[in-house]
Amino acid sequence: MRHEAPVTGEGASPPGRFTVEAWTVPGTDTDVVSVAGELDRDTMAPLSTALEEHVGAGRVVVDCSELAFCDSSGLNALLGARLRALENGGSVELSGLRRPVDRMFEITGVRAVFQVYETLDEALAETTL
Template sequence: MTDGQGTAGDGPSGPAVLTVTVEPLADGCRLLPVGELDHDSAGPLREALDDALGGPAAMVAVDCSGLSFCDSTGLNLLLRARLAAESAGRRVVLVDPSPMVARMLEITGAGEIFQVYATVAQAARGASGG
């Protein structure tokens, strides 16, 4: 896979920008979204998830360490990707959620739905059964 980046339109505090870097892993890929994930900026992550799930990746690890904000649109995007992956016998996991994302996962109960790992290496070991 190649690196991909994108930006989105204006948010409440100025331009809402989200960049997404894609890195290959042995059994999948790591997506690193950086910035604010909301209604106006979700496009780049949506495209990266669609590309990853359209390929051979057994696991898509979404590294949430670079997210400074995530609203319900972002959460729904991640939940839908998880369901799509699961129906295809694949996994979407979350890695290293920022404090804001961790709190959102706790409040919404989504932390019980997603597999959440501290590192990409731990996610990869979990994906391979060890």
């Protein structure tokens, strides 16, 4: 399922500035939410929608390998999803953090509360079939 940031109003973000794709890894309780582009207040709606749809009793891996920018709005969306997942016995984990996103996660302390994998493949290798 693909979610794209809407284009509305004056100064709105151009189409494709931020996209989210989400899927379930067959035969597992793991869902992947793959984000690309620039995540900020104006583009976070698709991420919030995808996380709401996929955060449940299972495991969600957010693939950030194509994420070029993330502000505090994106951090808050991820932290909120993590708390909802924990309440339901699940988890939200991250993979593929790139600079400067990784640096911001490190500075804010957010990186320390998530399980972080170098790549999506590494994260999926931990998936229980």
